[in-house]
Amino acid sequence: MGKIKIKPVFVSYEKGFFRELPSAEEFEKRVNEVYSKLKKLYPEVDFSEPALITDVAGLNRLKSELTYDTDGILVYRLGGIAHKLLADIGLIGPPLIMVGRGVLNHDIVAYLRQRGREAYAVVDEKDLSRLFFFLTARKRVKSTRVLVVSSKSLPSFSAISSAYDLDLMKVKLGIDYEWISSEKLLSETEKVSDKEAREVLDDILSYAIKVEVSEENLLKAVKLYIALKKLLKENYCNAVAVDCAEPIYFEHRVTPCLAFTLLKDEGIPASCEADLSALTAMIILMYLSNKPAFMGNLWLHSAEENIVRYSHDVPPTRILGEDRKPFELHDFHDKNYGATVYVEVPKELKITLARVDSSFSKILVFKGTVKASHEGVGCRETLDIKVNNALDLVEKVANYGHHFAAVLGDYTEELIKLAKMMKIEPECA
CATH class of the missing domain: 3.20.14 (L-fucose Isomerase; Chain A, domain 3)
Structure with a gap:
């Protein structure tokens, strides 16, 4: 059957409240750090190349990069608010996964679930590992x-x-x-x-x-x-x-x-x-x-x-x-x-x-x-x-x-x- 295939997506978009946007250099550095850590922590997962979204046009680029066998979209917000944009990512098709204890994650996940979409707000790395386990088991069933x-x-x-x-x-x-x-x-x-x-x-x-x-x-x-x-x-x-x-x-x-x-x-x-x-x-x-x-x-x-x-x-x-x-x-x-x-x-x-x-x-x-x-x-x-x-x-x-x-x-x-x-x-x- 193989591993589950997860698409990491990093978002920096839309100032709001006190949330500023990082510089392009800071954004890229943070993306590389998180992406490297993901591959090290979860060898049982096939992570595709990350998508970086800093504007609405990035949503269409993401759609073109997704494949039929994508098992989930793992989203990290590295700057701004981007509620609507993040929700739109969750409406594309594959399950949306957000990591962190922030209430904004739950707001987006609740929005998607209320519209019949599959979405998860996991609190930490251990919780994410557990979700990957269940996604893998489900993929085995479907295979x-x-x-x-x-x-x-x-x-x-x-x-x-x-x-x-x-x-x-x-x-x-x-x-x-x-x-x-x-x-x-x-x-x-x-x-x-x-x-x-x-x-x-x-x-x-x-x-x-x-x-x-x-x-x-x-x-x-x-x-x-x-x-x-x-x-x-x-x-x-x-x-x-x-x-x-x-x-x-x-x-x-x-x-x-x-x-x-x-x-x-x-x-x-x-x-x-x-x-x-x-x-x-x-x-x-x-x-x-x-x-x-x-x-x-x-x-x-x-x-x-x-x-x-x-x-x-x-x-x-x-x-x-x-x-x-x-x-x-x-x-x-x-x-x-x-x-x-x-x-x-x-x-x-x-x-x-x-x-x-x-x-x-x-x-x-x-x-x-x-x-x-x-x-x-x-x-x-x-x-x-x-x-x-x-x-x-x-x-x-x-x-x-x-x-x-x-x-x-x-x-x-x-x-x-x-x-x-x-x-x-x-x-x-």
Whole structure:
């Protein structure tokens, strides 16, 4: 995806009150100082050449210098007032960013926000760094292209509460897509050689502390993983949703569970049952946390103890975003086909869960504490999670659906902030 691209703009214009204008030499010196400092402080940002505006004509020059991929205009007022001129810069298109504690910045930002424009008044360098982080995360979301694998229409018959309008997803969130059939995926799976699959499987087995699935089923699962990676590359996609409940996967005696575990470990969001609501939340969570996500069904376990259960077959092994944790390999629901992973999640870790509604307009966000990790209770991986109010949570879940994405750690504040930046209304439980 690359870095966010920020256009620095330095303004010295319009005397007012006691605000004088610096000399041309002083102005240029200050510009060079600030610009050099920006590049040193924020290496994660691509700063384009600065624009210097000292008259109204400079506004038109700025418009000609901006490119379609400009992610923000960072404005510094180095002399004068220039309220109207600064506001006009914010009306050009890209988000306007102003740094400093001065009330004039808030006046301009409020003017722009009242007119539906995106603008920010950050108070200092630390606050600016935080804004760059969120702009980068949003750009990553908008740079996502999902490979949808299904031979039927969306939503999947096994997840009918899911979002299903792919074009709406593209318009509202900027997430693009490509569609292939399940037959195409399975056809590519059959082309993978035993030798190629064996090399990948040997690496997987080197981390496994228990193996309770046949070599035949493991090789099938690995071949599907290799085929899926090939199709992702061919279609320029960096996320995937597979309608794995389709009968054809049962007929071929294979599931994408292991593939999803491995892909998420590699930073590629992957959703079961072609659930776009869970996938969208997963994309946001993974890009905010830089950790692979869990996905699971959610239900009430104990109202008295405020415990909910969270269960599926696709946990990551790099649960904290770093090295793989030891894991077990099992078949799919003890049905003698497929391959799934179980990872022991330590107790008392914080966890953040989320799901987007079917219109991509709202996101349910909540956090909890892992109280237990079970193998084979419900699906292969099941977590008992203590939440603030389990009854209130499950009542809200009924408005969203049953698959939730999750990452370990408390990212509720960051998730709410990014959701608002993406025009998604956050709801907390």
